[in-house]
Structure formats: structure tokens, C-alpha cells
Amino acid sequence: MSSQQASDPALWTLTEAQAALSRKRISSLELTKACLARIERIAPKLNSFLSIDREDAFKAARAADRARARGDKRPLLGVPLAHKDMFARKGKTMSRGGRQSFAPDDQDATAIARLSAAGALHLGPLHMNEFAFGPTGHNEHDGPARNAWDVTRITGGSSSGSATSVAARLVFGALGSDTGGSVRMPAHFCGVTGLKTSYGRVSRAGAMPLSFTLDTIGPLTRTAEDAAQIFSVIAGFDPRDATTSTSAVPKPSAAKAPVAGLTVGLPDAFYTENLDATVARAVEEMVAALKSLKIKVKRVTLPDQARVNAACQVVIGAESTAIHKPMLIGSPEKYGDQVRNRLENGFGYTAVEYIEAMRFRAVALSQHLAATAGCAAILAPTCPTVAPTIEETDVRGGGNAEVVIQQITRFTRAANLLGLPALTIPSGFSDSGLPAGLQFVGAPYTEDALLAIGAAVQRVTGHHLRVPPVE
Amino acid sequence: MTDKPKATPDAVAITAARGGYRVDEAAAKRIANAISPALTNFDCPALTLPMSEEPSGWDQRAKPERRS
Numbered sequence: 290m291s292s293q294q295a296s297d298p299a300l301w302t303l304t305e306a307q308a309a310l311s312r313k314r315i316s317s318l319e320l321t322k323a324c325l326a327r328i329e330r331i332a333p334k335l336n337s338f339l340s341i342d343r344e345d346a347f348k349a350a351r352a353a354d355r356a357r358a359r360g361d362k363r364p365l366l367g368v369p370l371a372h373k374d375m376f377a378r379k380g381k382t383m384s385r386g387g388r389q390s391f392a393p394d395d396q397d398a399t400a401i402a403r404l405s406a407a408g409a410l411h412l413g414p415l416h417m418n419e420f421a422f423g424p425t426g427h428n429e430h431d432g433p434a435r436n437a438w439d440v441t442r443i444t445g446g447s448s449s450g451s452a453t454s455v456a457a458r459l460v461f462g463a464l465g466s467d468t469g470g471s472v473r474m475p476a477h478f479c480g481v482t483g484l485k486t487s488y489g490r491v492s493r494a495g496a497m498p499l500s501f502t503l504d505t506i507g508p509l510t511r512t513a514e515d516a517a518q519i520f521s522v523i524a525g526f527d528p529r530d531a532t533t534s535t536s537a538v539p540k541p542s543a544a545k546a547p548v549a550g551l552t553v554g555l556p557d558a559f560y561t562e563n564l565d566a567t568v569a570r571a572v573e574e575m576v577a578a579l580k581s582l583k584i585k586v587k588r589v590t591l592p593d594q595a596r597v598n599a600a601c602q603v604v605i606g607a608e609s610t611a612i613h614k615p616m617l618i619g620s621p622e623k624y625g626d627q628v629r630n631r632l633e634n635g636f637g638y639t640a641v642e643y644i645e646a647m648r649f650r651a652v653a654l655s656q657h658l659a660a661t662a663g664c665a666a667i668l669a670p671t672c673p674t675v676a677p678t679i680e681e682t683d684v685r686g687g688g689n690a691e692v693v694i695q696q697i698t699r700f701t702r703a704a705n706l707l708g709l710p711a712l713t714i715p716s717g718f719s720d721s722g723l724p725a726g727l728q729f730v731g732a733p734y735t736e737d738a739l740l741a742i743g744a745a746v747q748r749v750t751g752h753h754l755r756v757p758p759v760e
Numbered sequence: 761m762t763d764k765p766k767a768t769p770d771a772v773a774i775t776a777a778r779g780g781y782r783v784d785e786a787a788a789k790r791i792a793n794a795i796s797p798a799l800t801n802f803d804c805p806a807l808t809l810p811m812s813e814e815p816s817g818w819d820q821r822a823k824p825e826r827r828s
Contacts, residue, residue: 596800596802599800602798603795603798614779614780618780630787630794633776633791634794634795636779636781637767637771637772637776637791637795642799645802648802649803649804652804652805688793691793691795692794692797
């Protein structure tokens with residue numbers, strides 16, 4: 290920990306904050322005040338918070354401090370978090386990134402309820418792409434979120450506010466959702482750790498749906514160890530979401546498991562194409578870091594990823610349109626041009642095309658698992674380039690919008706179609722100081738291995754420790 | 761991967777209308793351009809149920825042993 294980090298508790302990692310709280314070196318109220326001071330100073334520059342729940346946060350922090358004094362040892366007791374504005378919170382309206390406010394739900398989303406039950410505080414709703422349907426962080430209603438490393442650059446999306454808030458050390462962690470890359474893409478562009486969970490691992494009850502067979506929920510944090518803390522709280526079977534698994538949930542200590550002797554696969558095609566110099570160098574350096582940890586790296590030949598991506602485009606297109614159809618027909622003016630146009634695209638697919646894409650998923654996963662047999666994960670770029678500018682990616686409803694979006698997300702969609710977990714971690718910086726994140730993609734329900742690899746890498750690299758110059 | 765015939769604006773307009781949504785000529789053309797790259801042959805085995813292949817993959821959470 291640097292001297293600056295020692296003096297400003299908002300710069301600690303979540304794990305460091307937990308330790309300081311449990312040793313009573315700091316109170317939750319002091320920690321919350323430190324975060325809120327930083328939020329009030331920096332969040333407006335990033336357009337990352339839609340509102341700040343200041344009084345609720347202070348009330349909850351005081352309650353956490355009283356609980357700790359009584360011996361309460363819940364894992365996230367008094368830790369300030371904030372989340373993408375798509376998770377229901379009892380009595381609170383939610384924008385879902387849209388033009389209007391949606392009426393309050395009568396109960397919290399399960400992921401939020403589990404975080405609250407573990408003692409976490411929630412500081413306010415965060416910016417997101419409209420209805421989570423976009424990979425850049427643009428929003429025609431709220432304006433673009435801005436990257437903490439360079440405010441003229443995109444954050445990535447759709448968990449835009451989550452990523453840039455965690456990068457700027459405004460909160461210790463944030464929930465995002467990942468349907469085609471929406472946790473990993475902003476983690477890459479903003480230099481934070483993002484965990485896309487296996488399909489069925491984390492309940493979506495009370496979370497806004499986009500594509501019901503692709504949607505997943507996961508944390509964005511400063512480190513893999515921090516991600517393990519949040520993941521272990523939110524994962525697991527939920528009777529409110531019939532797609533959730535009853536399989537055992539890894540404990541936070543999974544991030545400390547030994548990694549020597551594991552094998553990581555390095556794809557020999559597709560994920561090697563059109564990489565910029567920073568991303569290409571990050572891959573080389575990551576391979577060296579893995580080898581220093583005695584992790585074997587071997588080349589793997591994956592099945593046709595273009596076809597996997599095509600199937601994902603059909604599935605997300607058809608499912609998102611089906612979900613939005615009543616509002617799209619009844620109130621099309623409530624959508625921004627880009628999202629309305631993309632939702633209209635879904636009307637073009639036939640039922641047979643959708644079913645063929647769905648059937649292909651099992652075939653594609655079988656091929657993927659055969660190609661990666663013996664590997665704990667594959668290593669791949671999350672995106673071919675570091676963050677472009679907000680201006681150059683502002684395609685709005687233009688005729689080329691879908692093509693641009695499909696290009697940006699071409700390295701992330703496979704994990705969604707196949708239901709795989711994937712962990713993006715900060716892996717390098719451009720000469721101009723923009724981060725690049727690489728992803729480790731595992732077999733279904735192997736988040737524990739990904740977190741162990743990510744944490745091990747972060748013990749021998751320092752990319753996750755850099756703080757953006759956004760003051 | 762074998763190419764399939766791509767979407768045409770006329771076909772898109774008809775499919776959308778059957779879904780209860782009217783699109784004009786410009787929108788139908790834009791939609792056809794946007795979705796055509798994804799229309800490929802996925803070469804799934806014939807005469808098998810959608811979820812009969814092993815491993816069942818993305819839907820594995822639905823296996824009985826994974827449910828309480």
C-alpha cells in the first residue's frame with residue numbers, strides 16, 4: 290500500500306477495507322464519508338452516479354458500526370458499494386438507463402438483498418447504457434459516462450458507471466450485468482477487475498432482463514480477491530430464479546488457491562486478429578507472468594468463433610425484442626435511436642433462425658470444451674484496442690451502428706452464448722496511460738479457478754494498483 | 761460455414777408485421793443489413809431434440825442433480 294493509499298481509505302481495496310473495519314482501525318461511517326467526499330469531487334466529471342443516497346448511506350453506516358460493536362462479523366459489514374441502475378431496490382425508482390423512471394419494486398433484487406444481508410452499504414444508482422443494450426457507455430438520455438483514465442474516452446458498457454466508479458476509487462465494488470460483454474468490456478477499458486459469472490450462477494430475480502438465456506450478473510472490483518468476496522455473497526440457488534444452480538458456491542479463499550501446474554490455453558486464431566500494440570504487448574506480458582507462476586501455456590484451436598458470435602447475435606436480437614415488444618410498440622418514443630433501432634432488428638429473425646441458434650449452443654459448447662480439454666482457462670483479449678474516444682464511437686442510430694457494436698464485442702460474446710465464466714483483469718497500459726484488460730475464460734462453474742489465476746497474476750503484476758489521474 | 765440467403769427488406773417487413781410491428785421501407789432495409797451477417801447455417805444435427813446433445817452445456821443448470 291502506498292503512502293497516499295494509506296492516508297485515504299477510499300483508495301484501499303475492498304479486502305483492505307474489510308480488514309481495517311474488522312480490526313476497528315476505521316469505522317464504517319468514516320469509510321463512507323471518505324467515499325462520499327471522493328464521489329462528490331469526482332463523480333460529476335465521470336457522469337458515473339445518477340444520484341447519491343447520502344443520508345441512507347450514513348444511516349446504514351452508523352447501523353453497521355453499532356452492529357460491529359455488538360460483535361457482528363458479517364463479511365461486507367459497513368463496506369460502501371454502488372450498482373448499475375438495473376437492480377430493484379424496495380421503494381426506490383429505477384431508470385434502467387432509459388428515458389423514464391420505473392416504479393419501485395416491492396422487494397430488492399436478490400443480488401442486492403444478499404449484499405445487504407452481508408452488511409454492504411449502497412451509495413447510489415450508477416450510469417449504464419440504455420436498457421444495458423450497448424457496449425460503449427453512451428446514453429442518449431443521460432449523456433456518456435466518462436473514463437476515469439481520460440474523460441474524453443469511452444468507459445465501455447453497458448456497466449459503464451460501475452467500471453469507471455470502481456476505477457476512480459469512488460466505491461469498493463459494484464454490480465454489473467454481462468449479456469454480451471457488459472461486465473468485461475468496461476472492466477477492460479477502465480482498468481478494473483470484472484467477473485462474468487456462469488449462466489445460472491447468480492440469481493437475476495429483480496434485475497432488469499435483456500436476453501434471458503444470456504444474462505448474467507457479476508462484480509466489478511479493483512482486484513480478483515475483491516471479486517471473490519462479492520461473488521461468494523451473491524452466487525447460489527435462488528427460488529425466485531428457476532435458472533439458478535444448486536451447485537456449491539466457492540468461498541472467498543478460492544482466490545488464494547495454488548495455481549502452479551495449471552494449464553492456460555492461448556487461442557491460435559480469431560483472438561489474435563487486429564490487436565493494437567498495447568493489447569498485443571499485454572498478451573505477451575501475461576504469458577510471461579503465467580509462466581513465472583509455473584502455469585503452463587499451450588496453444589489451442591477453438592471452433593469457429595465467427596459462427597459462435599453469429600448465433601449470439603441472433604439470440605440476443607430475438608430475446609431482447611421479445612422482452613421489449615410491448616413498450617416498443619406502445620411507446621417507441623421512449624427509446625433512444627440506437628436502442629430502438631437495435632430492438633427493431635430483432636423483428637427480422639424468424640422462429641426457425643432463433644431455434645437453430647439456440648440448438649447450436651450445445652454443439653458449440655461441446656466443441657469448445659473438447660478444444661480446451663486440460664486447460665483451467667483460456668487467455669484472450671477482451672477487446673482488440675484500448676478505449677477509443679467518446680466522439681468517434683458515437684454512432685447513435687446510424688446505419689452502421691450494429692456493425693460497429695458487433696465488432697467491439699466480438700471477443701466477449703462467445704462466453705455468453707456458451708454460458709462460461711470469464712474474468713477480465715487489468716493487464717497493461719498504453720503509452721498514453723489507457724488500460725487494457727485480458728480475460729480468462731473457464732468451463733461452466735469454474736469461477737474459483739479463474740479467481741485463483743487472476744489473484745495470482747495480481748500478486749506478481751501491478752496494473753491493478755494504478756490509480757487514474759482524475760482528481 | 762455455408763452461406764444462407766440473406767435477409768431482404770421485403771422479408772423483414774413481413775416478418776416484423778407478423779410480430780405486430782410495422783416498419784417502413786428505410787427501416788426494413790436497415791434491419792436486413794444489420795441482421796444478415798448473423799444468418800448462417802448452424803449445422804445442428806437433424807432429428808435430435810434441442811437439448812439432447814452431451815454435454816448439455818449452457819443449460820446445464822437445468823439438470824435434475826443441480827436442482828434442489
